[in-house]
Amino acid sequence: MRGQTYLLAALLMCGSTAAAADEPPICPDRPSKATGPCTVPAGHWQVETGLIDWTHDRSDGETSDFIILGSSLIKYGVSDRIDIELGVTPLEIFRAHGAGGREHDSSFGDTLVRMKYALTGDNAAVAVTLDPFVKLPTANHELGNGKVEGGLTIPISAPLGKGPLTLAFSPEIDWRADADGHGHHAAMIQLINLGLAATSKLSLGAELWGQWDWDPAGTSKQYSADGTVAYLLNTTTQLDAGANFGLNKQTPDVEVYAGVSKRF
Secondary structure, eight states, X not given: XXXXXXXXXXXXXXXXXXXXXXXXXXXXXXXXXXXXSOOOOTTOEEEEEEEEEEXXXXXXXXXXXXXXXXXXXXXXXXXXXXXXXXXXXXXXXXXEEETTEEEEEEEOOOEEEEEEEESSOTTOSSEEEEEEEEEEOOSOTTTSOOOOEEEEEXXXXXXXXXXXXXXXXXXXXXXXXXXXXXXXXXXXXXXXXXXXXXXXXXXXXXXXXXXXXXXXXXXXXXEEXXXXXXXXXXXXXXXXXXXXXXXXXXXXXXXXXXXXXXXX
């Protein structure tokens, strides 16, 4: 699962001076591959949209590009510690060419249903949240596997002393469909992220990300080094961008993206 690594929410909560005392700044999962530890305030809606996400890879004589447009996570705050979330992707485009010829596919993406539950309160020294999710197969069979999958992410974040730095982890265990379409297997994602509140509005992040997929057909391992930047326009609006760089042959060479988040 893509998702997402650096817990930007913690930085914004600590660093923003623009927010009113009774209205904390927006707390999105974007940017990066992380899931943030905080939830949407009760009674509020929040939309986090990837305007564009481009992944490029060249390996084994083939060059491929995967483009995602408008992928959005729509959230609603049920209580002070719980929100429910729906992830939709209006358009995915895959292009590849090499010795085997050319390929072009496009589709609506798979759908994610999530629920966050914050185990710790706002003033806890270490923020810990449970984030179970289910993937529903709404993409076509060229870009999706047509199978229901799921998993659990546990975002963990803590400030490093009283300074502008935040350290975050985001362990995840997934239940994924086998490549042959028969049965499921386990996969795991782990990352470490260091965030910097450069100013009251500007946040930067650097992370190392790893994924281990134990498919019966063969184990795959992916690793990347990632960087993010986010800018708080106001209490309820954030702009972001990021880049991920593959560290082994099984990982795409580069991924770049930009997006916007808005709370209502």
